[in-house]
Amino acid sequence: MSLNPRLVKESFSAIEPVMGKAVAYFYGRLFAASPHLRGMFPPAMDVQRDRLFSALTRVVWSLDSPDSLGSYLAQLGRDHRKYGVLAEHYTAVGNALLATIKRFAGDTWTDEIEAAWVAAYTAAANIMIESAEADAGVSPAWWPAEVIDHELRAPGIAVVTLRPGTPMDFVPGQYLNLQVARWPRVWRTFSIANAPRPDNTIRLHVRAISGGWVSTALVKHTRIGDTLLLGPPVGTMAPPAECMRDIICVAGGTGLAPLKAIVEHVIASGRRPNIHLLVGARTAAELYDLADLSRMEAGFPWLRVLPVVSDDPGYDGMRGPLPEVVQRFHSWADHEVYVCGPPAMVAETVRRLEGDGVPPARIHCDPAQGESRSIYHVQPEIQGLSGRTAQPNRVESGGRPGDVTR
Ligand SMILES: NC(=O)C1=CN([C@@H]2O[C@H](COP(=O)(O)OP(=O)(O)OC[C@H]3O[C@@H](n4cnc5c(N)ncnc54)[C@H](O)[C@@H]3O)[C@@H](O)[C@H]2O)C=CC1
Numbered sequence: 001m002s003l004n005p006r007l008v009k010e011s012f013s014a015i016e017p018v019m020g021k022a023v024a025y026f027y028g029r030l031f032a033a034s035p036h037l038r039g040m041f042p043p044a045m046d047v048q049r050d051r052l053f054s055a056l057t058r059v060v061w062s063l064d065s066p067d068s069l070g071s072y073l074a075q076l077g078r079d080h081r082k083y084g085v086l087a088e089h090y091t092a093v094g095n096a097l098l099a100t101i102k103r104f105a106g107d108t109w110t111d112e113i114e115a116a117w118v119a120a121y122t123a124a125a126n127i128m129i130e131s132a133e134a135d136a137g138v139s140p141a142w143w144p145a146e147v148i149d150h151e152l153r154a155p156g157i158a159v160v161t162l163r164p165g166t167p168m169d170f171v172p173g174q175y176l177n178l179q180v181a182r183w184p185r186v187w188r189t190f191s192i193a194n195a196p197r198p199d200n201t202i203r204l205h206v207r208a209i210s211g212g213w214v215s216t217a218l219v220k221h222t223r224i225g226d227t228l229l230l231g232p233p234v235g236t237m238a239p240p241a242e243c244m245r246d247i248i249c250v251a252g253g254t255g256l257a258p259l260k261a262i263v264e265h266v267i268a269s270g271r272r273p274n275i276h277l278l279v280g281a282r283t284a285a286e287l288y289d290l291a292d293l294s295r296m297e298a299g300f301p302w303l304r305v306l307p308v309v310s311d312d313p314g315y316d317g318m319r320g321p322l323p324e325v326v327q328r329f330h331s332w333a334d335h336e337v338y339v340c341g342p343p344a345m346v347a348e349t350v351r352r353l354e355g356d357g358v359p360p361a362r363i364h365c366d367p368a369q370g371e372s373r374s375i376y377h378v379q380p381e382i383q384g385l386s387g388r389t390a391q392p393n394r395v396e397s398g399g400r401p402g403d404v405t406r
Helices: 005-033 035-040 046-061 066-083 088-108 111-136 213-220 253-268 290-299 322-329 343-355
Strands: 143-154 157-164 175-180 188-191 202-207 227-230 247-252 275-281 303-309 336-340
Touching: 005 035, 005 046, 005 088, 005 111, 046 066, 046 111, 066 111, 088 111, 157 213, 157 227, 175 213, 188 202, 188 213, 188 253, 202 213, 202 253, 247 253, 247 322, 247 343, 253 275, 253 290, 253 336, 275 290, 275 322, 290 303, 303 322, 322 343, 336 343
Parallel strands: 247 275, 247 336, 275 303
Antiparallel strands: 143 157, 143 227, 157 202, 175 188, 175 227
């Protein structure tokens, strides 16, 4: 059984335009074959669908980059330990996935394509399983964490400080999944907004998103003394290693969180690069962390914090759309660049910086965070799998798209 990334990618691109239907079909198929799995998922599946789509897209389009795919899958495997599911679910998920791809590929499906998907899924699932098994020996599946501080910093924006029951190792720039008691099985991602601290506390910057269950619970209904559940830290954004270049960080809204962690880390490392931190908000009132940032600036003369307000003509400071302000402020071609915030802001900032000659390898942004943005979540299972394989069965039957209960 050998990998054939080309065949997997070609068949996947045929499905991408109807991905919404395909993902709905996938879950229908999965729950029809394994009804007991439904209870492991949240009541509302909308975010879940996005997560599956994100994960699948990322895996398929990374098949030619085994190193980065391997570390992504290993992280995904470790992260899935918190769902507390069982080994055989990998097979159930694989079967449902294969049936779905076959159904939506229609006439283009061949035995060769099927073999390519079986090989790819089996390899991916085995990396996740092995990584989770290795992690089980050294790290908890999740961390209960106590809320030790809760500050409402602006309308709908809170800074929440947590103390995990056992210390959590993480890299500045990483994020984690979080569950509140009010919404069991609903996990949302938030970046850790500080570098590791001696007291092991973790800070989160949270904006209550309209319709966002977890973010609203965190901002409006969480009190000091409450307990939350944290998944393991994930994500690949990290401080520059051994790099003497100057740094620019472009933070949109609560996208500030991981960039603040990175800046804290660089300051604590003893290095002295010049750091420009551009902090964008729509209104001055939403510059929720300025007091803290000013303190950092006062303690580290190489840091310049530059607030930028986009939607308030009366604001007495730098005004305008953040990507435009970044571009016109300075040439950043020699800098290490970190960008985080709303996806469109990130994309536009990156586009402009690349246009101005910043090499893509020096631009760092993580693909997802916050309640409004979803993360990979295939929801297979993980524990106690030595010697077992997650290989799905060949597709045995198929109905029409939408015929999810067959
Ligand atoms: N809370 C967290 O831990 C993290 C959150 N994020 C993400 O950061 C984002 C933060 O959202 P908000 O605070 O509501 O930001 P926001 O909507 O208030 O915007 C923040 C800044 O980005 C600019 N901006 C927004 N949309 C833009 C666009 N289409 N083009 C150019 N500039 C644009 C605004 O003008 C403003 O300067 C969310 O997407 C969230 O998922 C990312 C990482 C961590």
